Amino acid sequence: MKFGKRLKQQIEQSLPDWRDKYLSYKELKKLLRLITSAPAKMSGSPSEYGKAEAEFMYLLNNEIDKFNSFFMEQEEDFVIRHKELPHRIQKAVDTWGPNGSQPSDLDFKDEMAKIRKEIVNFHGEMFLLMNYSNINYTGLAKIVKKHDKRTGGVLRLPFIQKVLEQPFFTTDLISKLVKECETTIESVFPPPEYSGTGIFQGERAAPGEGIFKNTVAALMTMEEMRRGSST
Amino acid sequence: MEARPALSIQRSGGRQISSFGASAALSPSFPARPAALQESSPKFSDSQYISVERELMHRQPAPLSSNNGVVGHIFSSSSGFSTNLHFSTIEQQERHPRQPPFISQSTSSGKSVMLAHPVDSRVLQSTASSQFNKENNDSWCTETLPDFLDFPMNTTILNNELDVSTNGGIPVPSEDLGKPSDWQDWADQLITDNDALATDWNGILADATVADPAPKSQISLHLPGTPGEICTSGGQSSSANAAPAKQRMRWTPELHEAFVEAVNKLGGSERATPKGVLKQMKVDGLTIYHVKSHLQKYRTARFKPETPEESSEKKLASIEDLSSLDLKTGIEITEALRLQMEVQKRLHEQLEIQRNLQLRIEEQGRYLQMMFEKQCKSGVDLIKGGASSTSENALKELADAVQNSCAKDNLLVEAENNETKGETAKTSGETSQLVGEKQKAVEAVVLENPEPSAGEKSESPPTKRAKVDE
Numbered sequence: 001m002k003f004g005k006r007l008k009q010q011i012e013q014s015l016p017d018w019r020d021k022y023l024s025y026k027e028l029k030k031l032l033r034l035i036t037s038a039p040a041k042m043s044g045s046p047s048e049y050g051k052a053e054a055e056f057m058y059l060l061n062n063e064i065d066k067f068n069s070f071f072m073e074q075e076e077d078f079v080i081r082h083k084e085l086p087h088r089i090q091k092a093v094d095t096w097g098p099n100g101s102q103p104s105d106l107d108f109k110d111e112m113a114k115i116r117k118e119i120v121n122f123h124g125e126m127f128l129l130m131n132y133s134n135i136n137y138t139g140l141a142k143i144v145k146k147h148d149k150r151t152g153g154v155l156r157l158p159f160i161q162k163v164l165e166q167p168f169f170t171t172d173l174i175s176k177l178v179k180e181c182e183t184t185i186e187s188v189f190p191p192p193e194y195s196g197t198g199i200f201q202g203e204r205a206a207p208g209e210g211i212f213k214n215t216v217a218a219l220m221t222m223e224e225m226r227r228g229s230s231t
Numbered sequence: 232m233e234a235r236p237a238l239s240i241q242r243s244g245g246r247q248i249s250s251f252g253a254s255a256a257l258s259p260s261f262p263a264r265p266a267a268l269q270e271s272s273p274k275f276s277d278s279q280y281i282s283v284e285r286e287l288m289h290r291q292p293a294p295l296s297s298n299n300g301v302v303g304h305i306f307s308s309s310s311g312f313s314t315n316l317h318f319s320t321i322e323q324q325e326r327h328p329r330q331p332p333f334i335s336q337s338t339s340s341g342k343s344v345m346l347a348h349p350v351d352s353r354v355l356q357s358t359a360s361s362q363f364n365k366e367n368n369d370s371w372c373t374e375t376l377p378d379f380l381d382f383p384m385n386t387t388i389l390n391n392e393l394d395v396s397t398n399g400g401i402p403v404p405s406e407d408l409g410k411p412s413d414w415q416d417w418a419d420q421l422i423t424d425n426d427a428l429a430t431d432w433n434g435i436l437a438d439a440t441v442a443d444p445a446p447k448s449q450i451s452l453h454l455p456g457t458p459g460e461i462c463t464s465g466g467q468s469s470s471a472n473a474a475p476a477k478q479r480m481r482w483t484p485e486l487h488e489a490f491v492e493a494v495n496k497l498g499g500s501e502r503a504t505p506k507g508v509l510k511q512m513k514v515d516g517l518t519i520y521h522v523k524s525h526l527q528k529y530r531t532a533r534f535k536p537e538t539p540e541e542s543s544e545k546k547l548a549s550i551e552d553l554s555s556l557d558l559k560t561g562i563e564i565t566e567a568l569r570l571q572m573e574v575q576k577r578l579h580e581q582l583e584i585q586r587n588l589q590l591r592i593e594e595q596g597r598y599l600q601m602m603f604e605k606q607c608k609s610g611v612d613l614i615k616g617g618a619s620s621t622s623e624n625a626l627k628e629l630a631d632a633v634q635n636s637c638a639k640d641n642l643l644v645e646a647e648n649n650e651t652k653g654e655t656a657k658t659s660g661e662t663s664q665l666v667g668e669k670q671k672a673v674e675a676v677v678l679e680n681p682e683p684s685a686g687e688k689s690e691s692p693p694t695k696r697a698k699v700d701e
Binding site (some may be wrong): 068069072073075076077079080081082083084109113116117120123124127130131134137138141157160161164167171173175177178182185189212215216218219222 | 479480481482483484487488491525528529532533561564565568569571572574575576578579581582583585586589590593596597600
């Protein structure tokens with residue numbers, strides 16, 4: 001399946017807020033077609049070519065800005081939530097835990113369940129952000145490569161260099177948060193209890209559906225990309 | 232001149248904006264203004280207009296850009312005050328339901344704020360020269376908003392201030408975040424430099440009472456304190472407006488910790504003001520705007536820890552849980568969560584690997600490019616030298632270089648394979664595909680250089696390898 005289509009699918013499956021934050025791959029491809037169809041630089045009307053080219057560059061840079069803004073915004077949210085999580089856990093333990101001020105098994109379990117769900121979703125969201133970053137990067141790389149192929153330009157290398165340094169691509173912080181989240185989860189989840197009876201009953205045990213669906217879509221996308229996609 | 236007094240109040244704000252060289256193209260409150268204005272208009276002469284301007288700036292932390300022109304003229308007249316109060320309360324109420332046209336660009340999450348800002352400044356600038364009055368009126372009302380909202384965003388606070396029983400700097404907890412959300416949007420959009428200036432106003436208001444002449448002196452004291460900001464805002468209207476918006480702050484955990492510390496020192500997220508936090512943090516390059524938006528997020532996170540998606544699901548789940556009181560259900564859910572977690576973990580690993588590969592591919596590409604350039608140069612030199620034997624050597628060197636890099640690629644592939652036992656097939660598939668891509672790039676580079684034969688030679692081994700891998 002072509003990247004463009006894959007991207008579209010991924011976007012459709014993503015959280016609503018995110019949908020317009022992805023790369024406008026189609027737009028860029030259209031512009032690219034415009035560039036190639038416009039008369040060559042030397043002959044004909046150089047202005048058309050130049051204009052299309054400029055628009056292409058302009059859109060590219062805009063996209064990068066868009067990614068950066070969105071990414072940093074999300075990152076900020078994650079940082080905040082990440083810090084808050086232990087507090088909430090602590091509060092729950094203190095209030096409803098066995099040694100707490102108002103020990104209540106039911107409430108405690110309830111709250112812990114909520115917290116667990118939240119952590120898992122949080123983890124999922126962070127992962128999705130990383131995926132977002134990755135997909136957009138791939139898209140950018142592809143489109144720039146196409147551009148170079150069709151116009152014989154040397155846009156690619158310096159551009160990619162620039163992209164690699166962009167905030168939206170430097171996901172180290174998020175990665176670290178994800179890992180920390182994973183360790184937190186270990187502590188919050190009780191040790192696996194394998195009850196004899198069937199564990200899963202589909203409908204009720206489908207927490208964080210939106211995020212889960214999204215991660216599944218992400219997984220499929222990644223597999224696709226690895227299967228030797230076309231440029 | 233009739234129109235002038237009527238518009239004087241707005242224009243005072245507008246003037247402030249225009250000193251930025253900008254005015255917003257909004258007209259929310261203008262139509263409703265005249266009613267209030269008619270009463271007050273006869274009172275205003277030019278000097279009074281300036282005093283009114285002053286009062287307004289007193290009462291509402293209006294943009295300080297007006298200070299540019301008006302520093303010297305500080306009056307207070309109680310009549311002016313009362314009119315202002317009256318006026319501003321009316322205006323405030325009027326503002327409520329209104330949605331200025333370009334607010335529609337913004338979402339309540341504020342994430343569009345960044346995007347909106349550059350747009351705003353452009354819009355502002357474009358309308359600066361023309362239609363001074365109308366737009367200025369509007370810009371003024373919306374301009375004052377951010378300043379209101381510099382106090383922890385609240386209409387109640389605004390009312391309080393205007394009611395003269397100033398809470399000083401003590402913010403009233405926002406009881407409904409929903410209502411001011413529109414305001415916040417407006418405010419955020421037009422914040423720009425006003426924030427820096429506005430914070431001083433907040434400080435002033437904190438100490439000020441209604442008829443107290445002290446504020447005047449405070450104002451004058453504060454003004455020199457912020458000449459830099461004023462000057463920049465006045466001088467570089469476009470860049471100043473755009474700059475704070477575009478400089479997105481990257482909140483690291485350390486920075487956030489400092490933030491939390493500062494907030495706690497100031498009495499918690501509800502009581503802390505952006506200005507206070509900013510001062511407490513003492514971080515270079517951090518603007519009031521950054522702090523403000525971050526504070527907003529922080530508060531939301533604390534009081535609404537669930538995302539809407541989660542909360543709705545939780546409600547369903549918790550209702551079912553409570554009604555059934557079934558421990559088994561709890562276990563099932565936990566198990567399902569665990570499974571989801573596992574999937575996510577796996578995905579995360581894969582994602583990391585993919586990223587690393589992409590980075591390394593780029594690195595390799597760069598390396599190759601460098602090598603080829605070197606070889607080309609030496610090749611060209613040798614050719615210029617004319618000796619056939621040396622050119623053959625050059626070709627050989629080239630081929631060697633390519634083969635070296637190919638060998639490196641293979642090592643890369645192998646390394647990746649070792650790393651991910653479970654994902655070997657996929658990973659190697661990907662690497663080989665990416666390697667294949669790179670080889671094509673190599674091909675292209677090689678073909679470009681003056682030794683096509685070397686290109687052909689180096690071409691075949693990589694493609695062979697790529698095929699083998701797949």
